[in-house]
Amino acid sequence: MSILITGGAGYIGSHTCLELLNADYDVVVVDNLCNSHEISLHRVESLTGKRPAFYPVDIRNKDALRKVFTEHSIEAVIHFAGLKAVGESTQIPLAYFDNNVSGTVKLLEVMEEFDVRHLVFSSSATVYGDPHEVPIKEDFPVGQVTNPYGRSKFMVEEILQDTATSDQRWNFSILRYFNPVGAHESGMIGEDPSGIPNNLMPYIAQVAVGKLEQLNVFGNDYPTHDGSGVRDYIHVVDLALGHLAALKTHWIDHGVHIYNLGTGKGSSVLDMLHAFEKACDKQLPYQIQPRRPGDIAQCYADPAYAEERLGWKATRTVEDMTRDTWRWQSENPNGFNE
Ligand SMILES: NC(=O)c1ccc[n+]([C@@H]2O[C@H](COP(=O)([O-])OP(=O)(O)OC[C@H]3O[C@@H](n4cnc5c(N)ncnc54)[C@H](O)[C@@H]3O)[C@@H](O)[C@H]2O)c1
Numbered sequence: 001m002s003i004l005i006t007g008g009a010g011y012i013g014s015h016t017c018l019e020l021l022n023a024d025y026d027v028v029v030v031d032n033l034c035n036s037h038e039i040s041l042h043r044v045e046s047l048t049g050k051r052p053a054f055y056p057v058d059i060r061n062k063d064a065l066r067k068v069f070t071e072h073s074i075e076a077v078i079h080f081a082g083l084k085a086v087g088e089s090t091q092i093p094l095a096y097f098d099n100n101v102s103g104t105v106k107l108l109e110v111m112e113e114f115d116v117r118h119l120v121f122s123s124s125a126t127v128y129g130d131p132h133e134v135p136i137k138e139d140f141p142v143g144q145v146t147n148p149y150g151r152s153k154f155m156v157e158e159i160l161q162d163t164a165t166s167d168q169r170w171n172f173s174i175l176r177y178f179n180p181v182g183a184h185e186s187g188m189i190g191e192d193p194s195g196i197p198n199n200l201m202p203y204i205a206q207v208a209v210g211k212l213e214q215l216n217v218f219g220n221d222y223p224t225h226d227g228s229g230v231r232d233y234i235h236v237v238d239l240a241l242g243h244l245a246a247l248k249t250h251w252i253d254h255g256v257h258i259y260n261l262g263t264g265k266g267s268s269v270l271d272m273l274h275a276f277e278k279a280c281d282k283q284l285p286y287q288i289q290p291r292r293p294g295d296i297a298q299c300y301a302d303p304a305y306a307e308e309r310l311g312w313k314a315t316r317t318v319e320d321m322t323r324d325t326w327r328w329q330s331e332n333p334n335g336f337n338e
């Protein structure tokens, strides 16, 4: 069974390719490499002994996509391709709508031409905005997003709902990720942000490896156990396995199904910093700074529905996440730029 992975050379995509290959799926990757390196796929190949087919193609190029669907018997698509930097999305919103929204529409059009009706979509907990309570359940209000990136995810969710309503042959899994972190335990693939990281874990990792001076903790006056922001960090391998679990439901089911992929546990910025200090066995410098505009106090999932319906549950701990991030970062201080 061939599964098309858009954005498969990226952080979550490469980990998902690896798990799919280990589970004996045939994997076809489409990625324009705008935020990744083909070397991630070479490393997936050396870890699994299997080579994913790779097309350096932009999902907005329908002719190039058609060629992929012609050359492979694709049964389902896992759709990671898109831009993901919140700050950048406020500077160049049209690029975000073009890649994330138009790109998805073009992908769906080509899927329809080839009668491929199964798609697993990478959404984000950002669609919940500032939740009225935690833990967050899938039926909480969505759409109060504060930036173009979040809006693009929300818009795609709506497009998938409308498409499924128009034709019952469509089958969509919408996966709302909480905060993906960590790396494969081999230390051979991991997150490789370009420039200075915006997200907490890669930032801490670069402080630990000496590339950045200190962590700036954005706020210590939130109503949380230590005043710093609380999030639901999920190991990227657990997240990858969530995609396999969602994919399996596609052969028995139809319509749109939405799942929170999180652990259900909240950790603060300082919790994560101290866990990382244990993993790398050194003290890491930090300074308390004002709150970052747009941040919320706390965000963590109620993952019960995913467990009930997918039989999937995150099992890796914060200790696993920090240990694996440290192994990846210390063995690849410059990421995939060897
Ligand atoms: N990492 C997170 O924290 C997080 C959280 C929630 C949701 N998501 C979503 O999950 C998906 C994967 O995220 P990631 O962290 O692996 O990001 P990533 O940037 O590492 O991976 C995305 C991949 O898509 C490719 N790509 C981008 N635009 C493309 C296009 N038009 N055509 C073909 N390829 C294109 C990039 O080169 C990259 O390899 C994204 O859709 C992201 O929005 C990520």
Ligand SMILES: CC(=O)N[C@H]1[C@@H](OP(=O)(O)OP(=O)(O)OC[C@H]2O[C@@H](n3ccc(=O)[nH]c3=O)[C@H](O)[C@@H]2O)O[C@H](CO)[C@H](O)[C@@H]1O
Pocket: 084, 086, 087, 124, 126, 150, 178, 179, 180, 198, 199, 200, 201, 203, 215, 216, 217, 218, 219, 228, 229, 230, 231, 269, 292, 294, 295
């Ligand atoms: C507003 C925003 O950007 N939202 C995105 C960001 O969520 P988050 O803001 O939840 O993720 P993040 O990793 O940027 O921040 C997590 C927590 O760490 C804090 N922090 C972060 C960096 C730092 O240098 N110092 C620091 O204190 C931050 O204030 C927050 O409390 O990333 C997610 C993926 O993981 C999603 O893509 C979200 O859409």
